[in-house]
Amino acid sequence: MRAFRSTVFAEMTQLATATGAINLGQGFPDTDGPEEVLETAARAVRDGVNQYPPALGHTVLREAVCAHQEAWYGLRYDPATEVLVTTGATEAVAASLLALCDPGDEVVALDPTYDSYAAAVAMAHAVLRPVTLRAPDFALDVAALRAAVTGRTRVLLVNSPHNPTGRVLTEEELRALAEVAVEHDLWVVCDEVYEHLTFDGRPHLPLAGFPGMRERTVQVSSAGKTFSVTGWKIGWVCAPAPLVRAVNTVKQFTTFSGGAPFQPAVAVGLGLPPARLQAIRDRLQAGRDLLVQGLHAAGLQTLGAEGTYFVNVDIASIGESDGIAFCRSLPERAGVVAVPSQVFHADPDSARTLVRFAFCKRPEVLAEAAERLARL
Ligand SMILES: *Cc1c(COP(=O)(O)O)cnc(C)c1O
Numbered sequence: 001m002r003a004f005r006s007t008v009f010a011e012m013t014q015l016a017t018a019t020g021a022i023n024l025g026q027g028f029p030d031t032d033g034p035e036e037v038l039e040t041a042a043r044a045v046r047d048g049v050n051q052y053p054p055a056l057g058h059t060v061l062r063e064a065v066c067a068h069q070e071a072w073y074g075l076r077y078d079p080a081t082e083v084l085v086t087t088g089a090t091e092a093v094a095a096s097l098l099a100l101c102d103p104g105d106e107v108v109a110l111d112p113t114y115d116s117y118a119a120a121v122a123m124a125h126a127v128l129r130p131v132t133l134r135a136p137d138f139a140l141d142v143a144a145l146r147a148a149v150t151g152r153t154r155v156l157l158v159n160s161p162h163n164p165t166g167r168v169l170t171e172e173e174l175r176a177l178a179e180v181a182v183e184h185d186l187w188v189v190c191d192e193v194y195e196h197l198t199f200d201g202r203p204h205l206p207l208a209g210f211p212g213m214r215e216r217t218v219q220v221s222s223a224g225k226t227f228s229v230t231g232w233k234i235g236w237v238c239a240p241a242p243l244v245r246a247v248n249t250v251k252q253f254t255t256f257s258g259g260a261p262f263q264p265a266v267a268v269g270l271g272l273p274p275a276r277l278q279a280i281r282d283r284l285q286a287g288r289d290l291l292v293q294g295l296h297a298a299g300l301q302t303l304g305a306e307g308t309y310f311v312n313v314d315i316a317s318i319g320e321s322d323g324i325a326f327c328r329s330l331p332e333r334a335g336v337v338a339v340p341s342q343v344f345h346a347d348p349d350s351a352r353t354l355v356r357f358a359f360c361k362r363p364e365v366l367a368e369a370a371e372r373l374a375r376l
Helices: 008-019 035-046 059-073 088-100 117-123 142-148 171-183 241-254 262-270 274-297 323-334 363-374
Strands: 083-087 106-111 127-132 153-159 187-191 217-222 234-238 301-303 310-314 354-358
Touching (some): 008 323, 083 088, 088 117, 088 153, 142 171, 274 363
Parallel strands (some): 106 127
Antiparallel strands (some): 083 234, 301 310
C-alpha cells in the first residue's frame, strides 16, 4: 500500500487552512441535508437505536432501498436477500472487489477513477485496467474498452454520474458497457452515488436495468451525496442474493455493521417525494451555474459538469501547463483551492492541464469564489 500513502486532498486542505482560501477541492457540502432526515437520526439516537444493527442492515432501510429502486427505476430487489447496507459506498466497492477478485484478476475501470478504487483493487491483489475518458468531452471509447478486456478480466467497474469528470454516461454508452459485460460474462460493480444529482434534465439510468445486467451487477449507492450527509457513511449494494452473500462475507470482517441511528434516517430520505429530491438537484445545478460563470469570466474552459458535485477546467486555455503547480499557486493567486485532476488518472499525462472544482457549497460561498477566480 506504499503507493497510496498520501493523497492530494490532505495537501490541498492543509493549503486551504493555512491560507484561508475557499476550499473547492474536496467534495463535501457546507450545509446539512433535509430536516426530516436529520430529525429522524436525532430521534433514533434518543430512542436507543445505538447498538449493532443486523449485518445486512436495518429492515426499514433495506425496504426503503427496494421501494426507491422500484419507484425510480422499475428495478425489483428482495429486501430480505438482495440488499446489503454498508459503511458508505467506499466499503461497498472495496468489499465487492475483495469478494469477486482472485489475485491476478483484472478489473476494467473507467479512468480517471474515484480515489479509493485503485487502492481497493490493490487490496484485492487484482490489476487495474483503465479505460480513459478523455477531455474535452470525456466520452467512452468503446474500442479502448474492448481492447482492455482480456481472458483475466473479472470485473467491470463503472461509475456514472462520474467523479471526477462530472460526466453522465448516455444510454448509448451504458448499452455499450452492458454489451461488453454480457459478451465476456463479467461481474459489474456500478457506483451510482450521484444518482439524484444529474443536471439539465439528464436522466439517471442504472446499468442494472440494461438487458442481461441485473444478474451480474452489484449496484452501489450511498446517502452521503444525495442528502448532504457525507459524514454518515451509509451506503448499500443491490444485487442478486448470491452476490450479496459474497459481498457480505467480506463486509462482516471489515466493519460487520455500523451507523445504526442513521439507517432509519436514510430510509426517510429515500422515501421523500420526488419533488424534494428534484429541489436538491436544482439547488446544486444553480451552484454549478454560479461557479461556471466565474470560471468562464476567468477565461477558463469548463468541461463535464453534467452531474455530480464537480466541474473540470482546462487551464491550457489561460496558458498554464501543469495542474499541480496551478493548484499549489491558486490559493495565493485567487484565494481558492482546487485539485489537479491528473491525480485521479492512471496516466497523468492524459490530464496534465485539467483541474477539478467542487460546487456543493452555499451560493454566497460560490459567488465569492467566482468573483475571486474572475480576477485571475
Ligand atoms: C463520494 C464518493 C464515494 C464515497 O461514498 P461514501 O458513501 O462516502 O463512502 C464513492 N464513489 C464516488 C464516485 C464518490 O464520489
